[in-house]
Amino acid sequence: MTNRAYNFNAGPAALPLEVLQKAQEQLVEYQGIGMSIMEISHRSSQYEQLNEETQSLLKELYAIPDGYKVMFLQGGGSTQFAMVPMNLLSAGKKAYFVQTGAWSNKAIKEAKLFGETAIAASSEGEKYSRIPDLSQLQLGDDAAYLHITTNETIEGTEFTELPDTGNVPLVGDMSSDILSRPLDVSKFGLIYAGAQKNLGPSGVTVVIARDELIQDSPKHLATMLRYDTHAKANSLYNTPPVYSVYMVNLVLKWIKEHGGVAVMEKRNKEKTSLIYSAIDNSGGFYRGIVQPEYRSLMNITFRMESEELEKKFVKESEQNGFVGLKGHRDVGGLRASTYNAVPFEACQALAAFMTDFQKRNG
Template sequence: MTKRAYNFNAGPAALPLEVLQQAQEEFVDYRGIGMSIMEISHRSKEYEQVNDEAQSLVKELLGVPDGYQVLFLQGGASTQFAMIPMNFLKPGQAGGYVLTGSWADKAYKEAKGIGETYVAATGEASGFRRMPALGEIDVQPEAAYIHLTSNETIAGSQFADFPDTGNVPLIGDFSSDILCRPTDVSKFSLIYAGAQKNLGPSGVTVVIVRDELVERANKNLPTMLRFDTHAQSKSLYNTPPVYSVYIANLVLKWIKATGGLEAMERINRDKTKLIYDAIDGSGGFYRGLVEPDSRSLMNITFALGSEELEAQFIKESAQQGFVGLKGHRDVGHMRASTYNAVPYESCKALADFMNDFRRRNG
């Protein structure tokens, strides 16, 4: 194999090399059954074992309390933007949305077309350079739920902690930072995350949902859009994204073998510090786009002094094997996505390149 790229793509994103190698070994013949995992029935004992094991690993790694289920759904986080208000917005109640950037805004706009909503907090005044303080979140006692986005992939911001919303269910979109650090799941009634950033390939969405919330969900919906459909069938109501769940299972095992979420957080902080130090120590050559107390462990955003300089940075970095450093088309500039599977060595190489580029162009 030739040298692997320094992959900083925002999603689909880097996967652990060990996972890819094991999947390669098992691709044609899964554990001696004479078939690929992609060829077997989702009702088979082999796949049910993968499904059950992956659900158990999510619970184990996150310390999910009793009274929750782990579901593997399809349609990405974008489908959850609609499923959540369809299931949980009741007449006379409003869903509160914390607006922190592009993805939170998409979830809010989807819900507005389904039921009553209100803005529980917003970071708009800062240009979404910081997350709202927990005390700024308006938790109305009669709200159907409060929805927040734990990490804004495009802006590069992340909540350091989460609010206590009392009896009002808290729902979190964790698509770009699930499993990057320990999380108190008990604060949430529902957590969802598209797998393609930190957990596996695209095609599967993980949902961690409290049983009592499922029981309260709207039953007058199309079957596939009801949470109770998937909870009652252990995510096997229809044909699941078998290969995506299989890879997610391998990634979960890799995280456990690495030392769990405490170890993942330590590694993530060490490797992102390399890049943030390159930004902060550049004397203004690089400019961070998020306030320090809201900086993400998963998506590092920064700008250079001109569009021409940024174009040169992208060109030269690509020549050195760096992939995915161009910022999202909506905001431009630079973005390095440093998900769990991005090695420390890749972040060190990027920091070294940034320092060298500054010395040559500053």
């Protein structure tokens, strides 16, 4: 496989080559049953076994304690922006948010449709170049939950410490950094993540929720938008995204086979340090957007002195086999997304390209 691109797409993103090869091998026939996994009933014993195994793998890798439910839903993280307040924000309560960028703002916008919201802390005044200081975090007695976006995919910031919310449930959008580093799940009431960054292809969204938060959803909600519907049915209330769950299963096995989440973190630090070093040692030719202590291990954002030079960088990078280095359309600039499946060699190649580009254009 010598023609594989250096894939730095933000999502859908790189998948492990070993996983893709395994999926290719099993595409036509799954485990000797004479059919593809895409052809079988979600009520079949084969799919029920896959469903249970995938939940168990996630629980094992993240050391998810008893009293939590793992669900496989549809609609991406964007649907969770609505489902969380619909299910958890009751009358007389407020949803509190840490405002850290584009994705937290989308979550805030949706929550306002269903109840009262409040900003507990914000880095908007600093153009989202950092995570706000939460050491003096204060939540009102009316707090239904505190919502954080643990990694802002567009801005490139990442929480290095979780806030202490006391008895208030902590809700985390972990779409772009789930399984990239060890995590104390017990600090959260609910975690959600679209799969298309670190878990697999698009089409399935993982929700990890404390049982008591989701056991009785408000009765007026549509059936499909109730967490208790999916919890009670073990994610099999309706036809699930079978192939996406299958791919998540393969990715989780790949993570386990390569040493687990702690090893993922070590690898991520090693490979992203190559790119951050190219930025920091460029004498200002490349300019990191995020304050160093809040830099993401998943999304490296940077600028150059002009948009014309950035366009030239993107064009030449594409000619050299790099994909996905153009920044998000809302903020511009440049971005390299370095998820678990992005190999060390790709980051090594990008750092070398950046150094060479600077020599030729600096």
